[in-house]
Amino acid sequence: MVQSSNLFKFFSATLLFAGFAQSRAIEKPSVGAWPASASPSVGFGEEQKVLYLMTNKANNSIVAIPIAHDGTLSGAVYTSTGGSGGNLVNPMTGAPNVPDALSVQDSVRVVGNFLFNVNAGSGTVSMFAINPKNPTELLPLGKQSSNGDFPTSIAASLTNKKVCVANTGVTAGVSCASFDDYFGLGEFDALRPLELGQTNPPTGPLNTVGDLLFNADESLLVLTAKGNGNANHTGFVTTYPVTDGRISVTGKEHKPPGLGAEFGSAVIPGTKNLILSTQADFGSVVLDLDHLDAAPLAKTNVTGQAASCWAQVSTFTGTGFITDALVNRLVETNLTTGAIVSEYVAPNWNPGMTDFLTLGPKIWALSAGNGTTPSSIAVFDISGGPGSAKQIQNYAVPGLDANAMGLAIF
Numbered sequence: 505m506v507q508s509s510n511l512f513k514f515f516s517a518t519l520l521f522a523g524f525a526q527s528r529a530i531e532k533p534s535v536g537a538w539p540a541s542a543s544p545s546v547g548f549g550e551e552q553k554v555l556y557l558m559t560n561k562a563n564n565s566i567v568a569i570p571i572a573h574d575g576t577l578s579g580a581v582y583t584s585t586g587g588s589g590g591n592l593v594n595p596m597t598g599a600p601n602v603p604d605a606l607s608v609q610d611s612v613r614v615v616g617n618f619l620f621n622v623n624a625g626s627g628t629v630s631m632f633a634i635n636p637k638n639p640t641e642l643l644p645l646g647k648q649s650s651n652g653d654f655p656t657s658i659a660a661s662l663t664n665k666k667v668c669v670a671n672t673g674v675t676a677g678v679s680c681a682s683f684d685d686y687f688g689l690g691e692f693d694a695l696r697p698l699e700l701g702q703t704n705p706p707t708g709p710l711n712t713v714g715d716l717l718f719n720a721d722e723s724l725l726v727l728t729a730k731g732n733g734n735a736n737h738t739g740f741v742t743t744y745p746v747t748d749g750r751i752s753v754t755g756k757e758h759k760p761p762g763l764g765a766e767f768g769s770a771v772i773p774g775t776k777n778l779i780l781s782t783q784a785d786f787g788s789v790v791l792d793l794d795h796l797d798a799a800p801l802a803k804t805n806v807t808g809q810a811a812s813c814w815a816q817v818s819t820f821t822g823t824g825f826i827t828d829a830l831v832n833r834l835v836e837t838n839l840t841t842g843a844i845v846s847e848y849v850a851p852n853w854n855p856g857m858t859d860f861l862t863l864g865p866k867i868w869a870l871s872a873g874n875g876t877t878p879s880s881i882a883v884f885d886i887s888g889g890p891g892s893a894k895q896i897q898n899y900a901v902p903g904l905d906a907n908a909m910g911l912a913i914f
Contacts, residue, residue: 783812806835
């Protein structure tokens with residue numbers, strides 16, 4: 505529930521942000537075959553768009569960066585989350601892991617006019633309302649315990665008015681809460697436990713959560729976890745059905761043949777229930793959520809990869825993209841065959857790409873740096889269709905360091 509100190513601001517802002525809870529979903533291509541020609545061309549001149557990530561420092565903050573009409577970035581507005589960031593422990597050095605401090609996709613999530621983020625170090629989730637007239641302005645709507653240790657990934661459903669969080673520490677599991685524009689963020693429910701065998705803070709990236717997301721129609725909550733990449737302990741997918749807005753308290757674990765270190769995932773629009781899912785030890789696969797005990801529909805082996813961790817699907821090109829924390833390139837994939845469409849090595853100083861997203865003819869890729877290179881976001885243009893990626897900007901974000909995590913867009 506909204507904290508009392510924020511009540512006046514909240515009700516005043518509710519009047520100011522008239523209509524701010526309306527969904528801003530992008531139209532998806534028609535169901536069936538998924539050619540790029542069926543994809544919407546999303547411009548950047550219709551309304552102000554903003555990119556969000558978090559500092560993930562001891563005093564965690566959301567960073568809001570305005571997007572220009574051509575997709576380039578400038579400026580940065582910081583808003584405190586009221587919580588603390590965190591780091592996995594590097595098993596080789598015993599030191600905090602950077603970059604890729606949380607080793608996860610979707611630590612920051614935007615649905616409708618709401619933003620959610622994890623505060624791994626303090627075990628909490630924060631919620632904000634986004635001012636649609638000025639999306640760099642965020643209004644805190646509550647902060648709640650994640651009911652577990654070291655929350656890392658967020659999934660949110662505007663249809664069900666539910667937000668769920670995956671905890672990846674000793675007390676690992678998934679917990680969910682209700683939210684709305686009146687009461688803000690509710691308390692998270694009892695933990696749906698996961699057996700990860702972890703520490704506090706977690707030692708990783710292996711044996712930690714990779715991602716948490718809803719499927720296309722928000723009828724299924726999907727969790728991916730990495731395992732350790734060995735044949736006897738591969739990555740897995742756990743699903744939780746959603747019925748009448750209620751998320752099942754019991755998950756079903758699946759281990760599709762051929763999985764490795766299961767990491768980030770993205771829904772493939774225009775399909776019934778397919779996702780593109782990265783495998784940190786070899787590349788990516790396409791999974792059918794209706795048949796998770798069957799072999800992947802497509803598999804991509806990326807030569808020279810080190811840690812293929814993040815996945816996105818472009819509705820502009822009709823292709824998938826995956827990025828690597830240690831190799832500075834975009835790998836574009838055919839979603840039907842798994843074949844590599846293109847590999848684009850970015851002409852910049854970034855050591856790798858630690859998170860990314862795509863909208864319309866642009867891709868934004870975060871490189872949190874390594875302590876000697878600055879934390880930057882590279883902007884790529886893909887307006888020429890499949891195989892056309894080219895860098896148009898590499899923006900060093902002021903105030904960030906190698907702890908930076910997450911990317912979301914409004």
